[in-house]
Structure formats: structure tokens, C-alpha cells
Amino acid sequence: MDELVFYGSQGDPSDKQHSNSFAYLSSIHTSKQYLQYRQCYSGRNGAVLTGIGHESKLIVASNDRATIQVYLYGKESPEQRIPLPEQLTCLEICNDSDTSSSWLIGGAKSGRIYVWELDSGLLLAAKECHYQSVTVVKYSKGFVFSGGADSRIVVWKILDLVTSEATSASKPFAIFTDHILPVTDLVITNGLVSDLRLYSSSRDCTVRCHNVVSKTLTSTYVLPAEVESLAADPAYRALYVGLNNGVIRILSLYRANPKTHILEAVGGSGSIVTLKPDPELKESIICHQQDGVADISITKLQVTFDGTTLVSGDSKGNLFTIDIATKQIQQKLKSLVGAISQILLFYTKADNKELETQANDKNVVRTIPTLKRVVAEARDIQNHEIQKRLGSVQSAQKEFDVPEFIDRVKSQQRLFTNFSEVDSTVERVSGAGSKSELSDKVNQLEIQLEQMGSAYANLQAKYEELYKEHASLLNR
16 A cells, blocks of 8 residues: 655645646655656645546646646546636535546636536636635535635525525525635535534634534634644544644644543534644644744645654645654655645555556546536427547456466465464364274273262261261260
């Protein structure tokens, strides 16, 4: 098993050709680099991947013009540049497991939310959500969450956005206005919909927890500095908060009661929890401050699927993998020009052949449909044409390799080899011999039982004689 990280940056604003703007797909646990993408730059949260491996795409929203760039897996240069209605600031992909449909959601600089169907390119919805630019868009459990520079968080049902009958008259499911400065990041839990919780970070130095279904604020956590990024433990035992001073603060969501020694939730019922200064660095990670740079902030955070490693990027283009238990740097990946704008994690088999697929295969679907700039009407829905592969492209079946098979059997045989001094040899005894031994054993036990019975009878007779003699002595 291996984990891959995709990371990109905002690029250098002075480089008009963006010749130094790269993005990379690398391994977290090894030094292997799978891919690099040229002229790949975006605003924060402005890049998404449809997957990794054969025929997957990277979609990037340019942060200086109203276009998106589409990269094919295995190629460094973009395959497409698609014009958009306006400049997008963030992207998110919604995958429907029931219908295998995918929607691309983009947050715009004007505060609008755009929803495209990736298979057809139709623009299904364009909603006025925020008064300022959209900073982050997330999707989970049928809900679309958007945070903006206007300090608001707007929650939509994806069904209301993609259904033509409800698109024109649909309203947000919920609007949270508890923050007072721009929202920087969102984290949504993966539990039941009835207990769906939204963690949001803002430059007002707070992290807030909302119950999505009940539309209530459950907890407020006050940090010592502005919050730029947020990540959660896979089991939601802790939050990792990236601050604008280069510190990553660990926010434990459960603590042991000092009297009962039972774990209890931190916060809840609308309470406010203020994090105290941490001079001993028991709950702080300061790896990004080692270079002595004063003006540095943590722009993106992600936690690996086992919850042991933290992947963090800063405003100077540095990317580290950090062991959470020891708070030490495991690996420093190749630095980028500009602030880290996106970090995406994937896990796959270590010997996954799809990761080595060449992009010059003629059967590969290299592009996506052109994204429309006008909201689809009824006639567009009726003439619904989608671009979909029926089945999957598979390479020619590999011939049976006899030497490889023999080597594999030898390696498996070592697992059953006894290298200790214990004799684990099993001796097989015939069925007839075992029956004769059993009958001899039964006869011996019967003889022993008879001997014990006769001895007990003699002992009882002696006891009765002694008792009679004792009684006669008492009568005298």
C-alpha cells in the first residue's frame, strides 16, 4: 500500500508565462515522483483530480483569468483550456455512486456558485451565494458547502442544484453567519447524515462546529492567531489548525476527565473553548518556522488515511510530511514557486500498474466536454448527450511467466519453514493401532477401578469394627 500526494501552488505573479509554475504527484512514504504538471497554477482550493491512473484528469482553475486547464494523467502539458463565464477561485468534484455521475462545482470571484455536469458539459445551475468571492467549496453526503470572503457559510442540497424543476426556485438548506471575517477552510465529518458536523475556520481566530441537520452552532474554539487552514483526524479525535504565524496547533476534541479518567468531548452545547498559549509546544508543531522566516503561514493541511502523518504546505511553497506522534519532519518534498494552494491525498497498491500507463494510448479519452457558459434550458436537457466510456480500457493480458511463478511459490514456502529448534514433526498413527491401544488402556483402568473398590470395602469394614469397640468401651 502506498499513499500519493498531489500538490500545486499559486505561482509567481511576476511570471506572466508561468514557466516556473509546476504541480507534482509524488509518494508520501518513498522518494518516488510519479508526475509533474507544467504551467499548473491556481488559487487556494482551485484544483481537483477525477482520480489517479489511466484516463484520469486534473482540472485547474487559473487564478488570473477566466479559464480552466485540463491535464491528462501521464502528460505534463494541458490538453484543454476552456473559457468560463468568469474567473473561478475554487473547485470541487461531486461523485454520485448511485448513478456514476460527476458534477464540477466552481466558486467564482463574484460570489456565484456554478454547477456543471462533467459528462455533458451542461451548466446546470448558477447561484448567487456570497457577497464577495468564494474561498472554499466542499461536498459531502448530498450537501454542498461553500465559504466566502463575506464570512458566510452557505449549505445547499445537491439535488436542488442539479434538478431542473427545482433549480430556479431552490433556496439554500442553511446559512451560517457566525464568523465575522473571511472563511478559510471547511471540514465535514463522514458519519451519519443525522449527525453530520461542519468545522469551519476563519481569519477571526476561531474554529466553529455546526450541526448541519439541526442548523445550530455547537462549539466555538478560539485560537491565538488567524486560522488559514484546517484538517481533521480520520476518526475525528482531533483537528489540526494551520495559523498565519507558521504554527500548526493540535486541537483535541476529546480529553480525559481528571477525576473520573473518562474521555469527554471538548465543547458542545454552544460553549466557547479558548486555547491557552503553548510555550512547551505540547500541542503545537513548528516545523515551518525552522528556516527563520518571519512572515509565513500554513496554507493547506491534510491527514493521511491512518491518522499518523500530517501533510502541510506553507506560503513559501514548502511541503512537509510530519509524524504526528513525534512532531518531527519525515520528508520534505520538492518546493514550489508561490504559496501551496492545494493538497490532495490518494492511496493505492504499491505495484499498481495503472500508475505507469502511457498517455499516448489512442483509446484514451483525452478531454472533457466543453463547459457551457449559459444555464441549460429545457430543450438542452431533452437533447441530453453525454460522453461516457462503456466498459474500461484494459491492456493486453500478460502471458503466464513460469520463472516468476516459481519464485513466488518459493517466497511463499519460506513462510512455512521452521527455523526454530522446536520439533514440530507430526507422526501419523494407523487407525488399527490406535484402537488396540485404546482397548488396552480401558482394561487397565477397569483393573485399577476394581482394586480401588476392594480397598475401600476393607477400609469400611475396619472402620465399623473400631466404631463398635469404641461404643463398648463407653458403655462400661
